[in-house]
Amino acid sequence: MEGLFYAWQAVTSMPVLAAAVGGVLWGILGGALPGISPSIAMALLLPFTYNLPPLVAVVLLAAVYVGAEYGGSIPAILIRTPGTNSAAATVIDGYEMQRQGRGGEALGLSLVGGTIGGLFGLILLSTLTEPLASLALVFTPPAYFALGILGISIIGSLSEGALLKGLIAGVLGMMIATVGTDPISGVSRFTFGNPNLLEGIHFILIMLGIFAVAELMTQAGEERWTEGSRPDTTNARLKLPSLATLWRLRKAQGIGCVLGAVEGAIPGGGGSVAAFLSYNEARRWSKEPEKFGKGSEEGVIAPETANNVVSATAIVPTLSFGIPGSNSTAILLGGFLVHGLQPGPLLFTTNPDIVYGLFGGLFTANIMMFLLGIVILGPCIWLVQRPKPYLMAAIFGLVVSGVYSIDHSLFDLSIVLVAGIVGYVMRVLGFPHLPLILGLVLGYMIESNYRRALLITNGDHIVFLQDRVSLGLLICAALIIFFSALREVRRYRKPIVLPESQIQENKHDAASFPS
Amino acid sequence: MRSNLITGVLLLVFSVIFWLGADAIPKSRLSGSVGADGLPKMLAIALGVLSIGYLAQTLLTARMAGPVVGPRRETKTVDYTRHLRAIGMIVLGAVYVAIVPYLGYIPSIALLLLSVALYNGKRPSRGLLLFAVLGAIGFYLLFVRLLEVPLPAGIWPSLIG
Incomplete structure (x- = not known):
């Protein structure tokens, strides 16, 4: 009941409402721009959140x-170019519908499916998070250390086919987290006498560099944009589906809801x-599977419902245990940490207004997405048609100005540029980004709890095995790493011969983790 | 394969440097049994082990795959040019960092917008100039006026007196 009160308070609060509207607007525009993933759109806004109230x-x-x-x-529907990774499945039937002059219908299905999916995901988020989080109320410093290790071990399940690269990236992230003043003794580490490094390297700077600057670098290296190239966006008038159509497509939506949840x-899904998966299952269970790939309505609504369910349920592990499972939730976690809020069980008792307020805000955001989705199509098309160099310049301008607003320091901007180079090199070599971010955000939690636990026991490591929760979590972590390694070994024993073009694609995909 | 081997060796060297850096961290009685250098040293060892594993994996994969036909010279040149173009963006950012304390925010951001758009294929035109000027004013209004971020004013205030 108390939660409902906080959620209602958030829904009716003007700043939260403005944040939900502004966020959805920025998200739709960012998502509509190919190359700007949800995580990049979020990372670009992260510096602005510094001075905002935590809930907002x-x-x-x-x-x-x-x-x-x-x-x-x-x-994805209008120009056959998915704006985000998760819209790739929508291209198949969405673009086909556009070619048949039914682009407006496809856009309507995507919007309604997305709204239904988002609201369904929100119900799951608000009912599942607290019971899961309450499990962690019995956590001691050894258990928190083990939880951090479990979080890092998720790298194993995230690094399909690149386990060693994922682990290396995770260790590098933790190394970055050690820069600055030691949390226990106050001794400075790896600062090289530079006072700017005493407070450590802020993860926002690394996130902006790794995601936004590295993306700009990749785009600058790609084939040159030429004057006059403009995508064809005819038939672009949104047409909402009727209730009868939605009822007819209920099975596809149900599949999207379940698989999205x-x-x-x-983590890593x-x-x-x-x-x-939803596209595939919707085709399997469809009465008209032959229509898939030829402009099927089910082929649009199933994946669109699923990816919007994910946008809510992906927050469950982040809020319950403070462990993000994707790039976007890692940035959301950053948003919490910036304001001194540590997601996890205690957040429900210390800051229930933030947790339930977030649920209320997400409800508003989903409703706003539906309303704004109807009117924003025109600006989106205008934006998609803008010359790419203008967009890149504007994004770079936003990055350099936003970084300065964090700490009013040009040194921070240099760190972002260096992080951009690191992110670019990682992309080129096929190193995943998310493990580095995980190592960075979990590094502090792991170190401080590890040392706190050892301070209590005078340096006896057995404490990590005596604490039942810690032992359980460490066993889970070991199992995850073991099975990931096993899968990796099996993969090497059965090498798949790929054509050269596909090898290049895979190299790119290895760097693009779920966003 | 060659790039993987170089990466592995560089990571191994970095792990050694990181260990030495961790070893140089001043000791403190407040640090507890592990010390401020404890985790960094563990991480250096972990990175060293993983780098060796990575090198071994690369060599094993190459051995299983058999003789590798090297990429054509053309592909290599294309890759090289692509990376150079990407680095160009960082150079533009670095130039911005260098000039903004002197030129101030508005001229610097205008130059950045102009140069990034030109660098990425936009031909010089009045529209481009207008984009840079209006963009700079827009950023100024957003950051300095609305968000009250004290972005560098440059040498102008001292010249005006």
């Missing part, structure tokens, strides 16, 4: 995530996996 900040970031998942389907809660 997290609602703003979560609303961007919600909006971007729908925004990604707009170019499952995939969202699993992500919107793209959920969307493709």
